[in-house]
Amino acid sequence: MPLKKIMHVEDDESIRTVAEIALTDLAGFELLSCDSGQSALAQAAEFAPQLILLDVMMPQMDGLQTLAALRQLPATEHTPVVFMTAKIQQSEKQQYLDAGAIAVIDKPFDPMQLGETLHQLYNQQPDLN
Structure with missing residues (x-):
């Protein structure tokens, strides 16, 4: 199944905005943008993402804590996760x-290449193709 739905978790609004433009306008994904792990x-x-793009450094609940919690949910226990960090x-x-x-993925990232x-990365996952 081709990649269509991505959940992006990032506390920095400016990075969320750039990623949203890159992933929706340029790459055509359906995107759920979240400002925290919670x-x-x-x-x-409800969103059932096919891939999760996850910031590492966030207040309250960092990326590793968020990943651990997402793995406890049936909807995301096997969803591929890509960390984004400086x-x-x-x-x-x-x-x-x-x-x-x-x-x-390193920050700063290239918005023109993010979708590709x-x-x-998604297509390299053997269980998904």
Whole structure:
């Protein structure tokens, strides 16, 4: 099934806006944009995303905590997750991959390439194709 529905979880409004333009206007995805992990948890089941783009550093509930909570929901327990972070240390990236992410995208990201990057990452998942 082709990738159509993405949930983006990001506390920074300016980054959410850029990602929304990149993913909806440029790439044609249906996007649910959430400003916190709590918001994502509240809306995940109803939206049923095919892929989750998740910020690492957020107040109250960070990306790793959000991922752990999303894995407890039947609607998102197997949904591929891509972390997005300004932390670019390899050891930190490995921690996110070890937690279950399929990839880590560095901030700042290229809005013109974001949709294509997510398509490629999604299509590399053997269980989804």
